[in-house]
Amino acid sequence: MSRATRPLLLGLAGLAATAGLAAATQHWQERARWQEAGQALYEGSRPLTARLVGHEQDLPPQATRCVNCHSGSSAIAPALTPERLTRHLPRRGGPPSRYDEASFCRLLRSGVDPAWVLLPRAMPRYTLPDRECRELWLALSTR
Amino acid sequence: MTRSVLLPCPAEVGQPGPATGAISRRQWLAAFGALALCAGQESLAAHGDLGPVEPRVLPPDLELTLHDGRRTRLSGLLQGHITALQLMFTACSSTCPIQGAIFSALQQALAGRLPAARLLSISLDPLNDHPAQLSSWLRTHGAGATWQAAAPPARHADVMLDFVQGRPKAGSVGDRHNAQIFLFDTRGRLAYRSAEFAAAADLARLMQQLAAQPG
Numbered sequence: 001m002s003r004a005t006r007p008l009l010l011g012l013a014g015l016a017a018t019a020g021l022a023a024a025t026q027h028w029q030e031r032a033r034w035q036e037a038g039q040a041l042y043e044g045s046r047p048l049t050a051r052l053v054g055h056e057q058d059l060p061p062q063a064t065r066c067v068n069c070h071s072g073s074s075a076i077a078p079a080l081t082p083e084r085l086t087r088h089l090p091r092r093g094g095p096p097s098r099y100d101e102a103s104f105c106r107l108l109r110s111g112v113d114p115a116w117v118l119l120p121r122a123m124p125r126y127t128l129p130d131r132e133c134r135e136l137w138l139a140l141s142t143r
Numbered sequence: 144m145t146r147s148v149l150l151p152c153p154a155e156v157g158q159p160g161p162a163t164g165a166i167s168r169r170q171w172l173a174a175f176g177a178l179a180l181c182a183g184q185e186s187l188a189a190h191g192d193l194g195p196v197e198p199r200v201l202p203p204d205l206e207l208t209l210h211d212g213r214r215t216r217l218s219g220l221l222q223g224h225i226t227a228l229q230l231m232f233t234a235c236s237s238t239c240p241i242q243g244a245i246f247s248a249l250q251q252a253l254a255g256r257l258p259a260a261r262l263l264s265i266s267l268d269p270l271n272d273h274p275a276q277l278s279s280w281l282r283t284h285g286a287g288a289t290w291q292a293a294a295p296p297a298r299h300a301d302v303m304l305d306f307v308q309g310r311p312k313a314g315s316v317g318d319r320h321n322a323q324i325f326l327f328d329t330r331g332r333l334a335y336r337s338a339e340f341a342a343a344a345d346l347a348r349l350m351q352q353l354a355a356q357p358g
Contacts, residue, residue, distance in 0.1 A: 052241070055342045057248050062283065063240035076237045121340050122238060122322065 031138065038139025041132060042066045042080070048132075050124035053111065064124055066136075077123070080140045092117045099141070105133040192308045192323075192336055199332035202306050207265070207293035210277035220291065221331035224261040225354045227346060228327060230309050230320045232268035233280045238322050241340065243284035245324070248343035250290055253350065260350050262290040265303050267320055269294040307333065328353055 040046040044065030051058045069077040078084055085099045094115030099107070103114040108126040111119040128136075205217045220226070227249060231239045246262050253260045264280070266272035272280075277292035286292075295302065304310055307325045324346060326335035334353055337346060 052340050052342070055245075055248075056344055059241060059244045060247070060284075063244045067236075068240060069237040072236065074234070074236055122241065124241075 034135045035139045035142065037132075038135035038137065039143070041136050042139055044068075048126055048128070050126040052124055053121055058127075059124055064126070069122075082141050082143065085141050091115060092119070101134060101137045101141075104137050104141075105130070108133065108136075193338060195335055196333050199328060199330075199334050201330075201332050202327075203299075203302050205295045205299055205302060207295055208269075208274060210274050210281055210292040212274040215293075218331050220261070220263060220293070221327045223329055224259055225257065225329060225350045226261040226263055226327040226331075227350060228263045228265060228303075228307070228325045229322075230267055230304060230307070231264050231280075232266050232319075233272050233276045234268060235319075242322055243280065245340065245343055245346075246290060247284045247286070249324075249346050250285075250287060252343045252347035253289075254287075256347060257351055257354055258289070260289065260354070262286075264290070264292040266292065266294040267300055267304060269297045269300050307336065326350060326353060328356070 037046070041048055042065075044061065044067060047061035048064045048066075049058055050064040066080065069075060070080050085104070088096045088098045090096045091113055092115075094113065094117040097103075097114035099114055105128065107113050107119065108128055111123060111125055113119060202217055202221075207215055207217055207220070209215060227246070229242050229246060231242055233239070243264075246264065250262060264277075266277065272294045277294065281290060281292050284290075304320060307323070309320050309323060309325070311319070311321050322339040324337040324341055325333060326337070326346070326349060328334045335349060337349075
């Protein structure tokens, strides 16, 4: 390598590193935004649309919050932790299973869990666009 | 003409009904089957606690404090109206918001069809559910004049729970009570136990059928 080209190459390497760092930073910032948006869905500060099976009307937002049943002292459903969601565990009497984004979204929309066990009727079925479901999944599976 | 899906009325189709005017066993079974089908597997397992109550029974005549602070007796609230009763408490954040939403939808469903019907939410937490809390809970769910909330004295907190057999059953998700709705006839007698989280439209149809019976 000639003396003339060395600074040029060093400069290019620096630019590439800077660009890579910027892309990574942007990725993590975007991911953090999605997680934050998902957390708002989980806590109910962003409303979720859902109804009970067999019902003709949507539930009001105060009745569709995840935290109502999955959090707090009066929780009647499992805590939605990354470990609980992503570990291979027996659930509801079915064979061991774990969630990924697709099975998580299917459960929210249809009430069918990763092992094809149907959830109780008390769990509302959600009308959830793909983006919102991804936000919720990111918030719950990686926090 | 719109006919009831759950309990067809013989008079509407020109057939003689039972001499007493009472709903036949077949009709009750049809209604019960429709609600049970809606209910899912967990409620199908609890046949003994679902459907028509025969013979109908009067509840204990509890003293109650209403959401507006008035004191009354349960019999005074029930007699003269078809009433849907639910058990709840205002600090319950899991199933009770859904129960409130079901009563809200039922209130709307009944408004044009059975305006004399009543809805009654009875608290299982009288130590915390004072009139202010009950009023706030009713407001949250958009309760109108036909929907009341009440709490018994603390020593009688579980009396209604035991009377209606409303404790959580196998498959129930509630921790203190299940999410059935209990229908009372105009004589104040328990006539029907719904499936958990029954749909407002089904409950409204059942209440109309109850109202169509001679007292």
